[in-house]
Amino acid sequence: MLKKAVGFLFIPFLMCITVAHPFSFGDGLVRASQGSSPISSLQTASVKGIRYWSNAAYTRIVIDLDGEVTYQDHLLREDPVLKKPPRLYIDLKLARLSPLLKQPIPIEDGLLKRAMAGQYTPAIVRVVLDLKSVIHYKIFTLADPFRIVVDILGRPGKAKKRVPKPPSLQRPRSIRVVIDPGHGGEDPGAIGPKGLMEKDVVLSVAQKLRNKLRRELGWEVVMTRQDDHFIPLEERTAIANTKGGDLFLSIHANASKNRRLHGIETYFLNFTTDKDALRLAAAESGVSPERISDLQLILYDLMLNAKVNESSQLAECVQRDLTSKLKKKYGKVNDLGVKQAPFVVLFGAKMPSILIEISFISNLREERRLRSERYLDEVATAIFHGLRRYVQNTRMAKAQPSWSISTALSSN
Numbered sequence: 001m002l003k004k005a006v007g008f009l010f011i012p013f014l015m016c017i018t019v020a021h022p023f024s025f026g027d028g029l030v031r032a033s034q035g036s037s038p039i040s041s042l043q044t045a046s047v048k049g050i051r052y053w054s055n056a057a058y059t060r061i062v063i064d065l066d067g068e069v070t071y072q073d074h075l076l077r078e079d080p081v082l083k084k085p086p087r088l089y090i091d092l093k094l095a096r097l098s099p100l101l102k103q104p105i106p107i108e109d110g111l112l113k114r115a116m117a118g119q120y121t122p123a124i125v126r127v128v129l130d131l132k133s134v135i136h137y138k139i140f141t142l143a144d145p146f147r148i149v150v151d152i153l154g155r156p157g158k159a160k161k162r163v164p165k166p167p168s169l170q171r172p173r174s175i176r177v178v179i180d181p182g183h184g185g186e187d188p189g190a191i192g193p194k195g196l197m198e199k200d201v202v203l204s205v206a207q208k209l210r211n212k213l214r215r216e217l218g219w220e221v222v223m224t225r226q227d228d229h230f231i232p233l234e235e236r237t238a239i240a241n242t243k244g245g246d247l248f249l250s251i252h253a254n255a256s257k258n259r260r261l262h263g264i265e266t267y268f269l270n271f272t273t274d275k276d277a278l279r280l281a282a283a284e285s286g287v288s289p290e291r292i293s294d295l296q297l298i299l300y301d302l303m304l305n306a307k308v309n310e311s312s313q314l315a316e317c318v319q320r321d322l323t324s325k326l327k328k329k330y331g332k333v334n335d336l337g338v339k340q341a342p343f344v345v346l347f348g349a350k351m352p353s354i355l356i357e358i359s360f361i362s363n364l365r366e367e368r369r370l371r372s373e374r375y376l377d378e379v380a381t382a383i384f385h386g387l388r389r390y391v392q393n394t395r396m397a398k399a400q401p402s403w404s405i406s407t408a409l410s411s412n
Helices: 197-216 235-241 275-284 290-307 308-327 364-372 373-398
Strands: 046-054 058-064 069-077 086-093 095-097 114-119 124-131 136-142 147-153 176-181 220-223 247-255 264-269 335-341 353-360
Touching: 046 114, 046 124, 046 235, 058 086, 058 235, 086 136, 086 147, 095 114, 095 124, 136 290, 136 335, 147 197, 147 275, 176 197, 176 235, 197 220, 197 247, 197 353, 220 290, 235 247, 247 308, 247 373, 264 275, 264 308, 275 335, 308 335, 308 353, 308 373, 353 373, 364 373
Parallel strands: 046 095, 176 220, 176 247, 247 353, 264 335
Antiparallel strands: 046 058, 058 147, 069 086, 086 124, 114 124, 136 147, 264 353
């Protein structure tokens, strides 16, 4: 099926599709003729780069372009006779290959061997992924700038059988939390009436929360950014997945043209018709409000394996502690509740995931609070209590003394 730039996204189960001449790494890259072609006069997008993040059971590939394209994907089974591995290849229509693209790209993560791209015809760039193992894959596109995201899921290599220890000797694995301070670098996020920048506020809260989780609970904490630099949204989710996070939370400060709006709200990934939620999702996802329906279409297929119930429960715990604890020390703390929306930073997360809007930086009173280290510490402490309560509640539900949240890549 020909995929539109924002159309339906992935083949849920593996299929073998016969194609006349897929190019081969072993036989050399088949390239288009250098002769003239009427297609060459058409406007094409340049394939500028291929990025990836991976571990033995999950790989995210991102294909960067300078314009929108349509694509068609194919999965070829292994051919033992010709000694060819299983391959996923993606044909990008009306595309050209940048001469600056360095390749092949070795991956060798236990799931993929390498990635390579070639000018298959004057109007088609073919991206080929040599696979070692795969259960299924998903493909979706993101805009502003345009890129194609490929998530590949597999099974890690077979582990050696171990004799299980008696329950009394088992030690629960530490919880691993991935904290994502929103924005950063050239992206300041929202800016308050007096010039306070969202990127600085949320980094401070994230650092305080990290220290509390490590010091008081002994949890492992991974930060998507440690300082003031920019990270694309798709990379933040990839970090959470490849690091095997048990929980993922993205921290932000809200903003509105109506500067009287104030309060705290927590989101999880899901569909919505709420206009304010869609407006916020567009802003935090770096897309125009007109494109938000495209995100909803993408979300349709991605929700198959999303941790919706767990994420909703996590959001409830964090929102409850944030509002109740801050109300005890500050006046006019507005509880805006738990909501759902298509935030790109949560797309493809394999663990319970939420996005927290800790206050409205556009509101003068709340901007003053966000300047206060004491207030930021109280916010971090409240999130800390919400996370701990979620884990405790889940432990009780599981009723297992040595329980730990299942790892991101073994849970689906």
